[in-house]
Amino acid sequence: MARRVQKPATQVTADDVARKLGVSQSTISRAFSMTASISEKMKRRVIDASNALGYQPNVIARSLITRRTNMVAIVMANLVDPFYPVVLDELVQQVQARGFQTLLFVPSPGQPVDDIMPNLLQYQVDAIVLTSATISSAMARTCAARDTPVVSFNRYVPGLQIHAVASDNIAGARQVADYLVSTGHERPAFIAAQRDATTNIDRRHGFMSRLKELGMPACLEEEAGDFSYEAGYAATKRLLRKAKRPDAIFYASDIMAAGGIDAARELGMGVPEDVSIVGYDDVPMAALPCYSLTTIRQPVAEMAKVAIDLLGLADPRGTKSAPAMRTIMGSLITRSSTMNRGTAGAGRKRKAAR
Template sequence: MSIQKIAKLAGVSVATVSRVLNNSDSVKSKNRERVLEAIRESNYQPNLMARQLRTSRSSMILVMVSNIANPFCADVVKGIEEEAEKNGYRILLCNSGSDIERSKSSLGLLSGKMVDGIITMDAFSKLPELTSMIGQTPWVQCAEYADTGDVSCVGISDTDASEFAIRHLIARGCRRIALINHDLSYKYARLREQGYKTVMQEQELGYEAIEYASELSFSAGKAAMEKLLQAAEQPDGVFAVSDTLAAGAMRAIGDTGLKVPQDIAVIGFDGTELAEMVSPQLTTIQQPSRDIGRQAVSLLIKKIDNPESPAERLMMDWHFIVRASA
């Protein structure tokens, strides 16, 4: 299917189709919709190389995530893809695994002008290394972010959210509250731990227990909870920095014959679909994961269109979802 046939099918000029493909603002909304409908009906695939030669743009966005198996990361990527496609972009996905060498390999696409911009979800500690490679390429960081600098970012207040979770456990009578955390090279992990410690010290409960899961997985959450249960003084409440870790913790609790929440209350983080799949259903901090992805794309396109625009830091609302586990 050629661009000429798309124009004939939509009842518009070839120039109008070209402007739609190049995301021009000069097309009337009615004509844009007719062209897009014709493209959908015909399954038209534009010649990306030819477009790149004409416009010096590839209409591709590189998306680098630390772990696509993490349900939160997967949801953010869905939001990124939805918003990118709505604006005429496609994504190239790199599952970096927090491996700086794998990240560097993917960033090689920047030198060849294969992508117009980049969205990352890598650990905060890796950002300085990435900065030198990314250079002046439009860049937005999701979930992990710097308080200052030239990189736009989207996230939530992890400290406020974790403080709220701990206060909820205290309000329901928990006094020995443990934290299951992950890799402290991630800023979110440090901030959620900071929130936990702030409230525990403020309340002077005389108890603090933190276990670090080896990875963000069900089995790692289970193993971390098993260690907490081996202590002389077992927790009566647990806050995990992800729903996946919380689900593993709940399995470990159940395997010992204890009950959630009667013996140990559990709260997770992220608000993924998993929280509704476990039994009892999981109380959790819900992040607006897909909206985080959508907003990241909006910020990136703004930077692509206007490279001189200042960096923006967008802090989004989180919600506390109370279910049976706490």
């Protein structure tokens, strides 16, 4: 017969506030709603009573009805590369600025993102952001069927039905090629990361194709394997020990380039005197005096804004927009890891003094 059996006391509900005020639970609900109609007077009474009782709406219960959790899942496949903490920071700021919360997933090394997507969908997130990770087209279809928008950040898969945001890696790499040639470099090289990463592919292709356009001979290349400092370091040692050494190296990322600078110095070579070094990303580290790395700056803040905008979080009921691909221009930042080796233009000069 007992109407209510011994509440666990840990949870104050709208019913408690309603009882205290002698009104209905609906009224409490409406006091915390932006849209519902309620008199100012009553609203104040409810707010005051809620504060007195320590009542806070349970957003979990709310989302059961509204079908919106106000949570955005962010998948960070990599937190070691200094580029990604910056990305995460910007993304979270954007998400929070829109009144949403961030559910963060970090796959364990080697774990495919497809494996954790079900987990993520079970939490009924309103949207998903993937950084440096891709999903299968089957999973993309699952998300589409659930009206859960997905955006891929800094990577894309042609044909995959999800949004994508990246800086214009091809154009950025072309700028690097232009810059190196115009500063008199004659034997540029590229050090690659994962072969299948679009960032790697585009930067490589933009660089090499532009070099070719400029009439340069075939570009040297070395595979590092991944986007890490260690990989860049090791690949650089291999490359610089060869007979025909490059006079400039462009890396698929800044952190790799940092490893490259350290490797070159360890071999007794001067940067930029003996070899110019160029990275990509403009991570904070690139500005440090001991690297002072010439690089392409990715406009992370803008990219993050565009990415979150693409999710259409403002729409009450997800107006499923067609998958869009947005590329954003980066800019060349010249620092002292590169130098002018002679006449500007496609000069045939052989050597350049300091």
